[in-house]
Amino acid sequence: MKNKVILPSTVSDHFLISPEIILSMYRDMLLGRSFEDMCAQMYYRGKMFGFVHLYSGQEAVSTGVIKSLNQDDYVCSTYRDHVHALSKGVPSRLVMAELFGKETGCSRGRGGSMHIFSAPHHFLGGFAFIGEGIPVALGAAFQSIYRKQVLGDKTPLRVTACFFGDGASNNGQFFECLNMAVLWKLPVIFVVENNQWAIGMAHHRSTSLPEIHKKANAFGLPGIEVDGMDVLAVREAANQSIYRARAGHGPTLIEALTYRFRGHSLADPDELRSVRQKEAWLARDPIQRLKTHVLDNSIASKDQIDAIDLSVKIEIDNAIEFSLSSPEPDVKDLTRYLFADT
Ligand SMILES: Cc1ncc(C[n+]2csc(CCOP(=O)(O)OP(=O)(O)O)c2C)c(N)n1
Ligand SMILES: [Mg+2]
Numbered sequence: 001m002k003n004k005v006i007l008p009s010t011v012s013d014h015f016l017i018s019p020e021i022i023l024s025m026y027r028d029m030l031l032g033r034s035f036e037d038m039c040a041q042m043y044y045r046g047k048m049f050g051f052v053h054l055y056s057g058q059e060a061v062s063t064g065v066i067k068s069l070n071q072d073d074y075v076c077s078t079y080r081d082h083v084h085a086l087s088k089g090v091p092s093r094l095v096m097a098e099l100f101g102k103e104t105g106c107s108r109g110r111g112g113s114m115h116i117f118s119a120p121h122h123f124l125g126g127f128a129f130i131g132e133g134i135p136v137a138l139g140a141a142f143q144s145i146y147r148k149q150v151l152g153d154k155t156p157l158r159v160t161a162c163f164f165g166d167g168a169s170n171n172g173q174f175f176e177c178l179n180m181a182v183l184w185k186l187p188v189i190f191v192v193e194n195n196q197w198a199i200g201m202a203h204h205r206s207t208s209l210p211e212i213h214k215k216a217n218a219f220g221l222p223g224i225e226v227d228g229m230d231v232l233a234v235r236e237a238a239n240q241s242i243y244r245a246r247a248g249h250g251p252t253l254i255e256a257l258t259y260r261f262r263g264h265s266l267a268d269p270d271e272l273r274s275v276r277q278k279e280a281w282l283a284r285d286p287i288q289r290l291k292t293h294v295l296d297n298s299i300a301s302k303d304q305i306d307a308i309d310l311s312v313k314i315e316i317d318n319a320i321e322f323s324l325s326s327p328e329p330d331v332k333d334l335t336r337y338l339f340a341d342t
Contacts, residue, residue, distance in 0.1 A: 017232070017235070019299045019300055021067075022232075022290070022294060022299055022300075023294070023299075023300055023304065023308065024067065025063050025064070025067055025231050025235070025290065026287070026290050026291065026294065026305070026308060027308045027311070027312060028059075028062075028063040028067060028086070028087055029059035029060065029062075029063045029231065029286060029287045029290065030287055030308065030309065030312050031086055031092065031312050031315065031316075032055060032056075032059045032062060032063070032082075032083035032086055032087070033056055033059055033287055034312050034313065034316050035082060035083065035086060035092055035095070035096070035316060035319070036054040036055055036056045036082065036083065036262075037056070038096075038316050038319075038320060039052060039054060039082065039096075039099060039113075039266075040054065040262070040266060042099070042100075042320070043266045044266070047100055047323075047324075048099050048100060048101075048112075048113065049101065049112070050112050050113060050114070051079070051113065051114065051265045051266075051267060052099065052113045052265060052266045053079050053080040053113065053114070053264065053265045053266075054080070054082075054260070054262050054265075054266065055080050055082060055083040055084075055260070056260065056261040056262050057195070057258065057259050057260045057261035057262075057281065057282075057285070057286075058080075058083075058193055058195060058228065058258045058259070058260060059083060059231075059286055059287060060228055060229055060230060060231035060234050060256075060258070060286035060290075061163075061191065061193050061228045061234055061256045061258055062083045062084050062086075062087045062163075063087055063231050063234075063235075064231045064232075064233070064234025064235040064237075064238055064256075065161050065163075065189070065191055065234060065235075065238040065254070066084065066087035066088050066161060067087060067235070068235055068238045068239050068242055069088075069159060069161060069242065070156070070158070070159075071089070071121075071122075072122060072155075072158055073122060073158050073159045073160065073161070073242075074122045074123075074124055074137070074140045074141075074144075074158060074159070074160040074161070075087075075088045075122065075123050075124065075160070075161050075163070076124040076125065076133040076134075076136055076137035076140065076160060076161070076162045076163065077116070077123070077124075077125060077126055077127070077133060077163050078126075078127060078130065078133060078163060078164055078165060078168070079113070079114035079126070079127065079128050079130075080165075080260075081113075081114065081116045081125070081126045082095055082099070082113070082116060084116075084123070084163055085106070085116045085118065085121070085123050085126075088118075088121050088122070088123045089121050090106055090116070090118045090121045090123055092315055092316065092319040093318060093319040093322040093323065094106040094118070095116055095319075096319040096320065096322070096323045097109070097319075097322060097323040097326050098111060098112065098113075098115075098116060099112065099113050099323070100323040100324070100326070101328065101329070102323055102326035102327065102328060102329075103326060103327050103328065103329045103330070104322070104323075104326040104327070105326075106118045107126070108329065108336075108337060109328070109329045110329065110337060111126060114126055114127070114128045115127075115128070122158075124136055124137065124140060124160075130164070130165065130167060130168040130171060130198075131164065131168045131171035131172075131173040131174060132173070133162060133163075133164060134162055134164060134168070134171075134173045134174055134177045134190070135173055135176075135177055137160045137161075137162030137177075137188055137190075138162075138177045138180060138181060138186065138188060140158075140160040140188075141159075141160045141181065141186035141187050141188035141251075142184065142186060144157055144158040144159070144160065144186075144187050145157070145184065145185075145186060145187065156246055157187050157245070157246050157247075157248060158187065159187045159188070159189065159242050159245045159246055160186075160187065160188045160189070161188075161189045161191055161238075162188055162189065162190050162191060163191045163193060164190075164191075164192060164193070165192070165193055165194075165195065165198060166192060166193070166194040166195065166196065166197075166198060166203045166207070166212060167197075167198025167199075167201065167203075167206070168192075168198075169192050169194075169207070169212050169215070170206060170207050174190075175215075175219075177190075178190065178215075178216070178219040178221065178251070178253070179219055181221070181250065181251040182219050182220050182221050182250060182251060185248060185249065185250035185251075186245075186250060186251055187245035187246060187248070187250070187251075188245065188251045189238070189241045189242065189245060189251065189252050189254060190251060190252070190253045190254065191254045191256060192212050192213075192253070192254070192255045192256065193228065193256055193258055194212055194228070194255050194256065194257050194258065195258050195259050195260045196259060197260070197264070197272075197273065199264045199268070200264070200272040211225065211255070212253075212255045213225045213253055213254070213255035215253070216252075216253040221250060221251050221252060221253055222241075222244070222252045222253070223252075223253045223254075223255065224237045224240070224241070224252060224253070224254045224255070225255045225257065226254060226255070226256050226257070227256075227257060228256030228257045228258030228286075229257075229258060229259070229281075229284040229285070229286045229289065230286065230289065231286055231289075231290055232290075232293075234254075234256055237254050237256075238254070240252070241254060259278075259281035259284075261278075261281070261282060261285075291305060
């Protein structure tokens, strides 16, 4: 069968995963949540401008996928990009400073919330148009293959993880890129974060086949549905997909079922989603869920968890101090960075 892959032991990764990795995933999710909570505070205090889209609730998807990637693998995001960047290792102070529009931000203060970018972390953005990142991710995956097959690079094939929403999956770029990725066996993982809503449009009202992972069948790649509120389940799906991609067998489509705990953006009063629906998803908070798992199974002590909580708080406070005290871009540099220096 064309797309059948031999995976390493299908014994659940849950049993193989070390306490250190579990705690690092807990920290990564908590960092993302705390970062976003602080963004909301700073936005309403007038420290940030433009649209700011928070990721709260979806952390298990970012952590579960990105923390299984290598440092030189690529991540491509959407306008809901802060937490993906943090998981990929972009320092929180550089992301926060970017949101403040400061010269010290990872995009030199020129991008803002929707245009987080960091070449050293192989973080490809940050895109305001939906679906816009999918062909960019495809390009990154193509250069990985080219580097290996044409330029003779001996290092492991670099994998690209491409994140986008359920709404974006109705967009033509998604289908075109699935086609090309399978045709050329590109090392890319398409991660649809199905948070059930595209601004105020409910997913089931806008798509012909609401089970997005089944759309993979039409193009001949594996489609995996995963509980996006369970970081261990996401990690397992990611590991299988990364293994397949790195081995040169091609792309995988992962549909992570998740939910955003806040409005579409900080300008959205969030009046269209029912209280009942919100409460049902809040009860499945991925961070609380992992914490309970850790404590119930004695993977770590309450003291260890408290120490992580404190270290995250300190990191966020430092990011704010750094951002507040950083300089604005200089007016004389208005056109700087528009074109690459040659
Ligand atoms: C090409 C394009 N069309 C329309 C918009 C306006 N728009 C911004 S966000 C959004 C909804 C996207 O929903 P989804 O892909 O599910 O991502 P989520 O916001 O849920 O993370 C739309 C239609 C846009 N940014 N780009
Ligand atoms: Mg959505």
